[in-house]
Amino acid sequence: MDLEIQQRVKDLTEKYGAENVVVLLGGSEAEAAGLSAETVTAGDPTYAGPLAGVSLGLRVYHILEEEIKNECDQAVYDEQCGMMEMVLDVEAISNEVRSIREMYSQYKD
Amino acid sequence: MYPVIRGVSYILVHTPDMVLHNGTTQTLERETNPDSEYLKVIRNHLRSYDDAVSYPVNQTYIGNIDPEELANIERPWFNKKFKNANRYGKFGEIMPEDEFYGLMKVCDVFDLVKLEKSFNQELKIKFENNNYLKELSGRLGEGSEIDEINKLVENGVAEGLYLNDKLVGCVKRAHEFDTNLSSHVITENLAVKASGVLAALHIIEKANVKREEIDYIIECSEEACGDMNQRGGGNFAKAIGEIAGFKNATGCDVRGFCAGPAHALLYASTLIQSKVFKNVLVVAGGATAKLGMNGRDHVKKGMPIMEDVLGGFAILVSENDGINPVIRTDSVGKHSIGAGASPQAVIEAIVAAPLEKLNLKFTDVDKYAPEMQNPEVTEPAGAGDVPTQNYKMIAALAVKKGQLERSQINDFVKNHGYVGYAPTQGHVPSGVPILGFARDKMIKGEMNRVMLVGKGSLFLARMTNLFDGISYLIEKNSGTLEDKKEVVTKDEVKKMVAEALKDFASHLLDE
Numbered sequence: 001m002d003l004e005i006q007q008r009v010k011d012l013t014e015k016y017g018a019e020n021v022v023v024l025l026g027g028s029e030a031e032a033a034g035l036s037a038e039t040v041t042a043g044d045p046t047y048a049g050p051l052a053g054v055s056l057g058l059r060v061y062h063i064l065e066e067e068i069k070n071e072c073d074q075a076v077y078d079e080q081c082g083m084m085e086m087v088l089d090v091e092a093i094s095n096e097v098r099s100i101r102e103m104y105s106q107y108k109d
Numbered sequence: 110m111y112p113v114i115r116g117v118s119y120i121l122v123h124t125p126d127m128v129l130h131n132g133t134t135q136t137l138e139r140e141t142n143p144d145s146e147y148l149k150v151i152r153n154h155l156r157s158y159d160d161a162v163s164y165p166v167n168q169t170y171i172g173n174i175d176p177e178e179l180a181n182i183e184r185p186w187f188n189k190k191f192k193n194a195n196r197y198g199k200f201g202e203i204m205p206e207d208e209f210y211g212l213m214k215v216c217d218v219f220d221l222v223k224l225e226k227s228f229n230q231e232l233k234i235k236f237e238n239n240n241y242l243k244e245l246s247g248r249l250g251e252g253s254e255i256d257e258i259n260k261l262v263e264n265g266v267a268e269g270l271y272l273n274d275k276l277v278g279c280v281k282r283a284h285e286f287d288t289n290l291s292s293h294v295i296t297e298n299l300a301v302k303a304s305g306v307l308a309a310l311h312i313i314e315k316a317n318v319k320r321e322e323i324d325y326i327i328e329c330s331e332e333a334c335g336d337m338n339q340r341g342g343g344n345f346a347k348a349i350g351e352i353a354g355f356k357n358a359t360g361c362d363v364r365g366f367c368a369g370p371a372h373a374l375l376y377a378s379t380l381i382q383s384k385v386f387k388n389v390l391v392v393a394g395g396a397t398a399k400l401g402m403n404g405r406d407h408v409k410k411g412m413p414i415m416e417d418v419l420g421g422f423a424i425l426v427s428e429n430d431g432i433n434p435v436i437r438t439d440s441v442g443k444h445s446i447g448a449g450a451s452p453q454a455v456i457e458a459i460v461a462a463p464l465e466k467l468n469l470k471f472t473d474v475d476k477y478a479p480e481m482q483n484p485e486v487t488e489p490a491g492a493g494d495v496p497t498q499n500y501k502m503i504a505a506l507a508v509k510k511g512q513l514e515r516s517q518i519n520d521f522v523k524n525h526g527y528v529g530y531a532p533t534q535g536h537v538p539s540g541v542p543i544l545g546f547a548r549d550k551m552i553k554g555e556m557n558r559v560m561l562v563g564k565g566s567l568f569l570a571r572m573t574n575l576f577d578g579i580s581y582l583i584e585k586n587s588g589t590l591e592d593k594k595e596v597v598t599k600d601e602v603k604k605m606v607a608e609a610l611k612d613f614a615s616h617l618l619d620e
Contacts, residue, residue: 028498032491046405083453086505086515087498 001039006049009040013056019107023060024068025097028088033062034096041104057106062097064090112381113433113586115388115425116316117545119170120201120307121532122209122419123162124400125155126271131296132400132416147405152274154404156413158205163194166483167418169530171198172545176527186485187413200545201311203418208235208242210270210278212303215248216352217280221295223261224270224278226252241310245352253278268292287337297397298334302348304421305330305394309353312390312423323425324386326350326360329373330393330421331535333364349392358390366570367480367539369393370422371563371579374541377426378436389426395419396534403490403533415486420537424544431590434551437582440467444578456506459562459578467582471507474525474582478543479503479562481531495538499562500526539563544583551585558584 013021023040027033035045037060044051061068064085069077102108129135129151138145161167168191169179182189196202204212211232214222224232229252236246258279261267267279280299283290305328313320328346335342346360363373370393377389397419404414429435442463448454464471479499487495504521507513513521527546531538540561550556565577 027491029491029493032493035491080451080453083456083502083505083509084451086508086518087501 001036001044001049001051003049006039006044006051009056009058010050010054013058018056018058021056021058023058025060025062027062027093028084030089030092030096033093034100036060037062037097037100038104041100055104057104059105059107059109060097060101062093064088065094065097110382110429110590111435111437112378112426113429113435114544114548114583115427115430115433116312116318117425117541117548118201118308118311118315118423119172119198119542119545120304120311120421121161121167121170121203122206122304122307122395122421123156123158123203123417124206124209124397124419125414125417126206126274127300127397127419128155128401128404128414128417130269130271131293131300131397132402132404133398134401134404138405147408150408151401151404151414154408154412154414156417160190160413161417162196162203163190163192165189165191166485166530167203167532168194168198170200170420170532170542171203172200173198176530176546179530180528184485185412187415199549200315201308201422202241204307207232207272207277208239209300209303209419210272211236211249212242212245212307213270213280213299214250214278215245216299216303216306216348218351219283221281221283222270222278222299223253223258223267223281224249225255225258225276228252228272228277241307244354266292268296270296284336289335289337289340298332298345300397300419301330301332301334301345301394302352303394304419305345305349305392305423306352308394308421308423309349309355309390309392312392312425313353316425316427318388318425318427320354321357323350323355323358323388323390325377325380325389326355326358327373327377327389327391328360328362328393329364329369329391329536331364331366331369331396332394332398345394346392349394350390355390360390365563365577365579366565366567367536368563368565368577368579369536370539370541371561371581374424374426374436374561375438375441375579375581377424378438381426381428382438384428387428390423391426392421392423393536394421395532395537399534403486406490407486410489412485412489415483416533418532420532420534422537422541424541429586429590431588432552432586434548434583435586437467437584440582442466442578442580444576446575450574450576452502453506453509455564455576455578456502459564459580460503460560461506461510463560463580463582471503471510471512472521472525474558474560475556476527476543476547476559477503477525477562478527478540478547478559480529480564481527481538481540481542482529482533483531484529486533487529494529496526496529497522539565540580547583551583554585556585558582 236242270278282292326346333341484494500522
């Protein structure tokens, strides 16, 4: 995850409290999405950014996960994400992000 | 009349030492984490010149392997050697690092590049025996003492130029305090200029053009040259043209991140179609900053550092000759400011809109050329196979438009796309790598139509969050030279003369 974005996530979490923050990912690859999810939960696995050694334990989802899709207006979702749903490996991305979330998020809801 | 693509050249420069000393991933690592494991092992992951030349992907870029053939070579490609590999290809060449330092020296008109005497002498001989470089050998000069070079580097006044870790030269700063004229920036900019010159020297032969015929030059890489009062003032275009000997040309630089070349080619086309100029050259040099950009991931996965080459290209756009492929300037698709940022909105604006304009179906385009990055570079870094993702998006939009079945997506990707074979040099993969092969195939009658799609991540400059895209079709030349409106046939002339005579006769009768 970009170092500057790590800083923004850290700042926003400090400002609003971890319980009020949900990180929504849009990465196109399962591995990259997983790394981003790990960064905002367990901490930066590359030890390069502001979240190195900082475990925020935030709630983190990918936009293509069922939980998020169900929260959206279906017409808007189809217009904005319908095409990418066909293109990306939704199952692999969802599994990867879910496993990281279940492992490291401090909120199990 | 539509303008044509009269010729294309593609060049690579193998620069392993510049990966270590000039690539930002490495320079940043040295600054922030000098004892890192990555820096300790990186040298073991650098490829030799021969390995870089025989790498099938590099051979494809310079024209020695057709992209269809590359797709048939089983991956990984980095451990395969193309047995007929050659420094030179039908579109250009892969230059070694030592000669490139020489090229930087001959491109330097402010006495900023110093090369060690004996090294300089070796280069002189190489230049004199090289068809493209011999005209420049006189500009190499006599070289400098190594003690002087050592001193300049040690004092932080110059950036070192190394070969296998040995100091062979340096690039001095051009100002004591101006960070835009620091030795680092001057090195970066002279590398752009020199690789742009190499592409320009090749286009003369590839497009069969006389140097004096070139009227205008547009440079479209991603670097900025200027001083502290005008950081991106320019002008690489004219600087490149000067060394390449394009005496009748002027020009300027066009920037648009990875979409820069697609914009530049469109500008060149409009300058030709409007008859302002007859021959416009679009040229771009390579980016030292991006050398080894994803090196950490390549090393972690036990691979060689894949980003060890600078890339460049030149495209000559000229008046319609009835032979070369035409640029359909009436098919332009653009991602406008209000178009929306979702991938769907982007593909709709830059792929669907131009097709609808010309009443074409998605399958009427033989090949789409979006960003053509080599997947072997991007996949280990978690960015996936970029061209394939683009083809899938285009196919998915075709499904949404009812022009394709969902089950046909994979076939569409295979039939209407090429595997990526461009170095990840920002602007270089932006659709233009297809032009060499497409031009050849269209002239031979083996291909009818490609769509060039330039896309750019403008948000990297932190000035806007917008994305950018511009696209158009390139088509086989119909062979008809005149515009219909301007054509008057023999029969029409006879009819006009007859009518005039009839009119004249009727006047005589009236009198």
